[in-house]
Amino acid sequence: MTFIESLTLMLALMYLASLSYWSGQKWGAVATLLCSLGAVAITLYWPLALGLLIALPAALALNRFAPDSLKHDIKINTLREGTQHLLALSLLLVAIQYTINTLLLKQGITPWLMRPDVVDAFLPIAGGIELKAIISLNLWDQTHPAAAVMLAAVLITGLLCKRAFCGWACPLGLVGEYLYSFRKRFIKAEFAPPAWLDWPLRMLKYLLLFALCYIVIGMPAQTIPHYLDGNYHKIADLKMAIFFITPGLITLLCFGLVLALAAWRRQGFCRYLCPYGAMLGILSFASPLKIRRDTQHCLIEAKGMKCDKCTRACPANIIVHTKTTVRSDECQACMRCVAACPKSAALGLGLKSGHRLGHKGLLALVLAALFMLPLGAYLAGFWHSQTPDSIRMELIQVINRIGH
Numbered sequence: 001m002t003f004i005e006s007l008t009l010m011l012a013l014m015y016l017a018s019l020s021y022w023s024g025q026k027w028g029a030v031a032t033l034l035c036s037l038g039a040v041a042i043t044l045y046w047p048l049a050l051g052l053l054i055a056l057p058a059a060l061a062l063n064r065f066a067p068d069s070l071k072h073d074i075k076i077n078t079l080r081e082g083t084q085h086l087l088a089l090s091l092l093l094v095a096i097q098y099t100i101n102t103l104l105l106k107q108g109i110t111p112w113l114m115r116p117d118v119v120d121a122f123l124p125i126a127g128g129i130e131l132k133a134i135i136s137l138n139l140w141d142q143t144h145p146a147a148a149v150m151l152a153a154v155l156i157t158g159l160l161c162k163r164a165f166c167g168w169a170c171p172l173g174l175v176g177e178y179l180y181s182f183r184k185r186f187i188k189a190e191f192a193p194p195a196w197l198d199w200p201l202r203m204l205k206y207l208l209l210f211a212l213c214y215i216v217i218g219m220p221a222q223t224i225p226h227y228l229d230g231n232y233h234k235i236a237d238l239k240m241a242i243f244f245i246t247p248g249l250i251t252l253l254c255f256g257l258v259l260a261l262a263a264w265r266r267q268g269f270c271r272y273l274c275p276y277g278a279m280l281g282i283l284s285f286a287s288p289l290k291i292r293r294d295t296q297h298c299l300i301e302a303k304g305m306k307c308d309k310c311t312r313a314c315p316a317n318i319i320v321h322t323k324t325t326v327r328s329d330e331c332q333a334c335m336r337c338v339a340a341c342p343k344s345a346a347l348g349l350g351l352k353s354g355h356r357l358g359h360k361g362l363l364a365l366v367l368a369a370l371f372m373l374p375l376g377a378y379l380a381g382f383w384h385s386q387t388p389d390s391i392r393m394e395l396i397q398v399i400n401r402i403g404h
Contacts, residue, residue: 127151167332223376281329
């Protein structure tokens, strides 16, 4: 685990502790702090220790000097946007570190900068095959273990809190928001397709998900050990990097389509093409947390007023103001509808029993899934790739000749 990964992890855990403390759940803050201290004590790994030494004073300073509006009354949209930008910044630093590491390997120089294992999160097929190997063969891959860990973490967020990963953490969703906003500055009109066309377009991401699942599920279990031990798997991340860095004409056309789609319609890529969104959309039906409307407090039933602010705030165009429970697979639990509602008791994210989870609690769940699982995997020795730099250096020189 590199320093950037360690610092991001510790900052996330310390902020998780702060959220628990501000919400009155002091036991949660203590438990998170003890887990972080325990991880450093067990590993005696200097990046984790240094990350904690930076993150802990930062969290204490935030608790001490931050205004009450930031600690207790921080708005939903402010918290979500801040989280998205910080996670995107972290991934940008990871990308820079990975690029330097790869360039040094390409030049035949032993890298002085470690490879960040979290880049394996961009290997969903490898992660799926590794999870299949664990379940069916009790075989734990040591080449790209972080791929399985991060895929499992994202799946857990879907089971716990719908598509909150999409709404609160995904950097591609954030880029899409910027592209859409940029287009709206010059072309104000909306270009949402009619309902008869929108539904078939939404199915495209499920077809892509089906194709990825077919690759994973269709691979015979007896061939998995050979694949995981093969040269292609050893440099799958480098193959992925080269695919993006030196794209061909067809790849460029696909990239252009994705960018145009994101600018054309708000959350266009998420809605029509993202297989991760499709996977989380399916899992979201099993999540106990859903956006629920209390008709006793809603202005529509309680006061006989016309109000559709929640619907107008929804980036997925879900009709919220007429539903008691939002079950749509497009709901990203972004809570924009909750932020827009003029009656705080009328709309919220909660359980069927009536218990509600605030936006800070939702963020705490997302952070716990995305960072606690990787920390546990690292402590168990199932995070860092065991492929030596010398092997990667040798394979990268002949990467174009290495196939499946």
